[in-house]
Structures are given as C-alpha cells and as structure tokens.
Amino acid sequence: MTKIVQTELESYYYHYPAGATIVTTHSNGRDNAMAVAWHTAISRDTPIYLVSISPKRFTHKLLVESGEFTVNFMSMDSGPLVGQIAGCSGADIDKFAELGIKSQPGSQVKAAVLDGAQAAYECKVVGQHTYGDHDAFLGEIVAVQWEPSAFSSDASLDLDAVKPILYLGEDYYTSTTGTVEHKRDLPARTV
C-alpha cells in the first residue's frame, strides 16, 4: 500500500480509537462533567495521569480553581450519556441534574466518580503545561476505584463482562472484541 502524506493537518486526530472518558471537576459547590478523548497515563511510580483540556471549556476553569479531577472509564452502555455530556457546556447547564448523571464524590477528591464507570482515577493536579490550543493537566492519581465484576482475577479488564467505549471522532464510537495474547517472543534466528 502507498500512504498519502499530508502536511495540512486540520483533521489529523481521527486516525485511531481512544477511550471516551468522562472527566469530572468540582469547585465552589459546582460539579461538571466533560467527555475527553485526549488522555493517557504518564508515569507508574509516582502514578500520574494526563488530560488535555481547552481553555475554552468550563472544565478548564473548575480544574484551575480546584486542582482536582477524576477520569471515568465508561462502557458502551453509557454511550448515549457520553454523547449528551459531549453536547453541552457546564457554563450553560448543570449537567449532573439535567442529564441525570448518577455519581458519588471521590474518596480523596471532591470531584465525582460516576456510577456507570467500570473504573475511575481520582487525581490531584501536579503540573499544567500549555501546548498549542490546549492545556495539558498532569494529575497524581491518589485513588483508583473499580468495579470488581469488570476485571479478571489478574486485574486485567474482562472484556466478556464490560464493553469499553472508544471515540472515533465526530459523534462516532466503537467498542472492543475479545482478548487475544501476543507473546513477547522473538522469532527463531536464521543464523
């Protein structure tokens, strides 16, 4: 196959699926929730998680005020809710009330952990860096919450029990097939 080489990059971020997470914030008695596909683990020891948030977002304001957030890993069952959360701003409405989002406050932070998440990370901001049109927020993970029914005995995600939701751009989503194993074996050397 011959690849197309593109240097005009206006649609560059539709090339791979990424977990459609819900990031929550809490400041001055106000909760908000935002759909975020730009996120990743950064470090294991100390455990650090990153979310990239535009300064235009209401979540950005609450994040800067509170220095806390949670990342909620959702399933396909929550797809309609994820779409709704993506479709409105906390500057306009109380999403938790209007969308009927069920949640509990975090154990170590005031930001909410969603009932529908198979796992959630509670984070305290330890760094913020502006790159381009977004701010990368680095959060130390101070607690993990997880549904035991969604994980196997070795702590890996049980894809027979849960169907994680992944974002494809625009209003498109997908989920996962079964688990396969690819061993770290090297091929037999021919020399």
Added chain:
Amino acid sequence: MTKIVQTELESYYYHYPAGATIVTTHSNGRDNAMAVAWHTAISRDTPIYLVSISPKRFTHKLLVESGEFTVNFMSMDSGPLVGQIAGCSGADIDKFAELGIKSQPGSQVKAAVLDGAQAAYECKVVGQHTYGDHDAFLGEIVAVQWEPSAFSSDASLDLDAVKPILYLGEDYYTSTTGTVEHKRDLPARTV
C-alpha cells in the same frame, strides 16, 4: 454496583484499552522501534502529540539525541510483530533487521514510518517534562501519513476495512467492533 477503592496503585494502568502504537526513532544511522500505549493528542492548532517514555528505554536515548519520532497506528494483523517489538530492546539488537520490520523514512523526519501502519504521525520534539519515572515528550506533528483504504470519505477510521490493535496490559490485546453513533442531543426537558 459498589466500587472497590484502592490507594495502593501498583496495577493502576490496566483499567482501559489504549492504542498499541509503535514509536520509531532514528539517530546516528540507527533506527529503533518501541511499543507504546501511553500516548495522546494534546493540541489541534498547533498539532501536538505526546508519548511517555521511560529513561530506561533505548528509544529515550535516541529521542533525546535526534529530537524526532513517529507514532505508528497499527492493526490486529500486526499483533505478533507488536508483541515482538515489545519483547526486546534496541540496545541489544537491531529490531528492524531481526524482526523484519518493513518501513520507509518519514517525509519530514528521519524516523521510520512502518508499512503496516494504517496511519502515522511524524513529530519533532517541542517539549520534554519529567513526571515520576517517565519523560513526557511533546512532538509537533509535521506530517501525517495514512492509508486511504483504511479511512472513510469523511476521514474517519473505516472499521470494516481495518481492525486497530488496542493494548490491555501484560501480553493482552483487543480490537474494535463496528461504528455506532451517539448524537450530542440533550434529553427532552421535563420542566
């Protein structure tokens, strides 16, 4: 459901699937490839992509020397190769030669673009931040390469044509089901 709350976080990063990308580097005539699941877009304008790499990795050395990398988005067809790339270090062997990795140099960087990738980002490092046991490298995306057969006319990934590979921790991987749409509509207000 009642979640387990965990503050001992040694296995915190097995809670969600993330794209199993191959990050390549090139320095002083030497190519390397590394399997990386900790990566994300950060900014759209300027386009910036992040990869998180341990200083223990050979890729880290080549990244610091060259200031360039590519991120290759792979399919399940490449699963055995991804496992092999994850299973060895470029400090010990020439992975491209030993594993038979087919590639071309990037159009804007010397780091390789893999033939088996449905898309690849060519990046030049514009930032590096140490958090915990990893370094986050921020790369400006200077070119995107993509296989036209893997994408729909609206530039979204065509999941009938390509099965992206996702990482689940340890040696476990999964792929995607079909595409579903979740509109950003709000529910009808009851008041």
